[in-house]
Amino acid sequence: MAGPYPAEADLLSVPPEPLGVALVVPAAQGPRFTPEAQLFIYTAAMWEEFIHEWARTLPYHKVRRFGGANDHGVDIAGFESAAGFGGVWDCFQCKHYKDALMPTDAWPEIYKVLRYAESGYYTLPRTYHFMAPRGLGATLDQMLLRPGELKAAFLKVLAEGKVGPPNNNDERDKIAAYAETADFSIFQSSTPAELLEQHKSSPQHTVRFAVPLPAAPPAQSPPVEPAPEEAKYLEQLYDVYAERFGTTARSIEDLAEHPKAHAHLRSQREYFYCAETFRIFYRDKVPPMTFENLQDQVHEGVKEIHDEDHTSGYERLQKVLSASQQINLTTNALISVWQARDKKGICHQLANDDRLRWCQ
Template identity: 35%
Template structure:
């Protein structure tokens, strides 16, 4: 008899090899810096800078792009008055070069601005910011010493071969020179991409630009004031109706809720939940897109309305059933989802009550 182990070293059975398929790896999403550097075109970069400009602390009357042919060196302008280019304004010069921005390029843009201002196209801006991916260290040093920067600029102005200057007649060149001599070169500065990205993150535009990147900060916690605010009136009244129904001999008004321990604790929990949802609403309004909170409300309403429409012994039971149901809702995948926990979902029910879309007490149920 021949053994199944015959012919194998040591008489041991050889195990079959399992060949695994190659592992698939998902491509990494580009970081914001990579997106701006490699995927944005010049126009989109200017729009990106325009979105960021309001973070700079100035109270601009208007921020607008002016880049293009004949822009006289203005890419993004921040106007501090309604006089716009005839009043005080700031210029943001956008340079999306893959290499360091140097003095040679910066000086050319300065000349363009002074030539246009001397010709009466606009007043000299009170602030002129170069926005670029990176800057040469030598340019940063020059701009950090305004008086030396002006001296260097004027020396080069007299010898430059820049056609913007060489085509001017003597009177026009004199006006440009005098304008530069009377300008405080402290108005020139540079801001690199790292700073722009960090500050752009605080704008409502961040999410649209980089939906896959988490925000640095979530909603700020809001707590209910001692007395309900005017925007709580409807949902609080809906709850008072519940307490009136449950404690007919003890509660008829909001003030009487304080005298019933169970009702008092219940109301406080609902108000805490309302403000938890309110914090997400405010966060969506200020840092993302208001429509995302509206989507959360719709997601929750679509499910809980079915529970609300069912027969319940009373408003207390209906509210409890709806609140439990809200905690099971799978909300749409948006930047808000990580912040929509059980308490926020319960609070959204009271936002829906405020919108008159959920009612707890119905006639004839008790």
């Protein structure tokens, strides 16, 4: 294998295009298309974007998408290490055709990857996947399950001049010699159903296919000893109780001497942990910043009540919590799964970030 491996920057790289905050999709009139049916009507570019998202759910060191005429036979690459094309990597070749893939669709792609591997442009990938929304035809599918038969068929069409440059026998002979030593079991495929099942772990899945979010699990119970991340909103609540009840307590244990304040604090901690359970459960199920967008909208919904003059911090707290229950949002997908206690808990998250302050 001759020649140095190229730097990844030498290839045309297309960065991922995040779909953005998950928003509520208006109910469509008429029948709903299943995710698999939606894949059929994608453009070739949309299909590559989907495969890129799918590959990013796999445990690679890095996933890159390459595009244009100079992709050197690689649409999507998953790299096991910083060595990139010089180390272990997997190739995902995207083919969005109206029919299932046939052997005649595969030969040029196999030739291309063997050609660049033989020349030293990159190492031969560990696996090479044909990615097609309509899958493979029976003939190609069975060939992939019989690597020896696949190799023999490829060498035959190569010898007949049906693949590769028609007027360059030297190159075809060189590729034939390289193919003889290559392991054709690297050539594989995945069904649309398999792709969609794995894609469910992508935070883009809900946005891309407008599917319902799963219900969150029961909220975590507050621990006996407060967690470090509770410090700020608890300090604010101790201030509220000092003003309202005349307590001097600055800990949950000290507050136990005042039953009414202690019971109130227990409820507020439960609300906070409801919101934390909600945040943690959904953070990998929606695009980045979706939960933060929800917090922003809650803040927007309660800030006028918060900023009004109140007789006490306790009154401000209670009125803000009550106002949170009246918020009627329409644009964030998480509103389809949040509950009343989550809204109150978000108010304490905002207090934890000093965006709400009960005693002024």
